[in-house]
Amino acid sequence: MLDDVTKRFPGQTRPAVGGLTMEIPRGSIVMLVGPSGCGKTTTLKMINRLIEPTSGRIILDGDDVTGIDGDQLRRGIGYVIQAGGLFPHMTVAANIAVVPKMLNWDKARIQARVDELLELVSLNPALYRDRYPKELSGGQQQRVGVARALAADPPVLLMDEPFGAVDPITRQRLQDELLHIQSELHKTIVCVTHDFDEAVKLGDWIAIFDEGAQLVQYDSPERILANPANEFVENFIGSGAGLKQLTLTRVNEVDLVMPVTANAGDLASDTLSRLQGEGGQNAVVLDERGRPIQWLSRRQLARLDRHTDAVDPKLPVIGNQATLNDALDTMLVSSTGAALVTGPRDRFLGMVTVQTVMEAITAANDAAQQGSSSAPVGINSGVIERSDGASAPVEGDAAPAGQGTR
Template sequence: MSEQTVSDEVSGVEIELDHVTKRYSGTRAPAVDDFSMVVPAGKIVVFVGPSGCGKTTTMRMINRLIEPSSGRITIGGDDALKLDVDTLRRRIGYAIQQAGLFPHFTVAQNIGVVPGLLGWDKKRVTSRVEEMMDLVGLDPADFRDRYPRQLSGGQQQRVGVARALAADPPVLLMDEPFGAVDPITRGNLQDELLRLQTDLKKTIVFVTHDFDEAVKLGDRIAVLGNQSKILQYDTPESILANPADDTVAGFVGAGASLKQLTLMRVRDVELEQDALTITADESPAAVREKLTTQRKQFALVLDQRRRPVRWVHVRELANASSVSSVGKPLRDVVSVQSTLQDALEAMLAEGGSVPVTGSRGEYAGTIKLDTVISTIQQIRDEHADDATADAADEGAPA
């Protein structure tokens, strides 16, 4: 990667909101009242709360899409309220629901907007656009010249993220960016964001009303009440284990123990390596022989970049002219960034073990139901042990 390197270095900067308030004329109560928070550099902080509580207003004051009435906001030590507003916004990536792409611009033109405004030369912009498309999993040759209307919802969101990151900003603001896509695509986009963040280490402020999404994505979660009052600001683990009050407990909801699966990633468990993988250019007879020899019923077809495409059953190969003409397309895959809850849902959709992909979409192994069940049992045992210990500390019978 030419301008962003995969390393342990943090490219994001700290954001501090100090006693920030927003009042609208003609209203008695402020929309945001005396909000103070430090967003650590290189971390994802998620604002979660009910509709109308002020979470989006709070986030938009960071890049001054909404001007605060009072208070101070610093970004990397710079006073955001004293910077030229256009200069400020070009230093902050912004991704919103339904991507917000310019419909009359191609994918390449959309991604290259901010670098172009910053005066980058054409060659540098073109190189950066291709780099960003590859980073978010869109083949430049296939997608560069398409228009937004020619893309699926998930593809549009990927372009939106690429555009937000194109000028290499230290800060990324994301306002319910995945709220308008189907659950499977949403999970894949969440995984993609986590993969990107592992490489890029930006400072990300993410707004959502979905607590499960907050738990999956956030290094820290701010549960907000009316007027953006901070009800609890902590790690997902701490909020799940110890909600600050009944309102926060309501966001956590029932099944807090099962939500622990959202804290565990597929990369945390051992993957199976027993699937027979093949490529589409192999002959059906050769694949059938491999399956028979290994006493397997299914083979997993990989494309030229070793990405899983579909399962093929041994019976389908008997009269097939090519491997590419048969098989069951994958309805869902998970990545090493996915949660075990994602994996469980994918298994229910696929009806069995699910392929797992690595950092660039390449095949990494499979995850099976037995693995998730044993993990759930381990979590239950740990909770039972904790409950016994707590009861003993309080002098009560377990």
């Protein structure tokens, strides 16, 4: 919890963070978003006191930590630095082991922990443990950054644009990994991002800041999308709020459609007649382990004798942890109108269709109207001067929002 925290850098007329009070619910992911320079990193660094607040208090689990030794505090808080920030002269293993070493863990325990964490972020320990950061891709470096932050199993994790420098597909995978990790570990995570879609996907709560870390809205992704507090938030959300709600629904939460399936070796004419019987357009061919390998139209089936075990590399496949937004992307890229969904060990579970997606948008809108738990407390004290000379609003529509508004 931040309690009326202000940071004024030397020589600044306006504070970088002005009178911010913000409750961070335990075990949840809070996403901080806002324009560049609005004070996100400063806010984050005040939580572990890498930056000392000018005034106000930081309260962690009921304890006022504003006065305690900063180094000691930081050992209990994992921190993922903007743009990776690994030590270049240290191996992956040594990077991850930094905090456990400071805590005087014995060698065997550190080694075991390093391997466990590398597995957790999907890097094979045998391959990656002894490499140097420059021998890794950007996405891999960011994963090591996440592993390092988790090393001593801190209850609190601060992440500053942890997936900033990677391509959209790797980013999607890293996001899914973080959600997977969180579903097991239940950390309290505060994460900065520039990407509103990422905030919607990862956040239990989203804090939208304007200059000087003025909280414009602090609420659940559902309610922010359904009821943006003002024009600033609307602009931030960008167009297509309806589509963004798709990032709130995971494929494993919707009813899948089961198409006609066949196995490698089966007669294609049998498949075709079953397809015609059911009025379907495409059939899915599975390998001996139940994994989808081909997706054939009636035309393709008519030209075929028996199904082969060739794997179509362009198959529109997604995992069941993916969001409906990911599913829609996959459909659009392959222009197929459906995505094939796989579960554990890549087994075929069914399809998501455009119809499924449409129904989910309607359901999400209904759910947002009803609303559930109330938002955490978030407010700024006083009025601060903005650089354009206007004062930041503290009442009315642009209320110091989040105060359990709905």
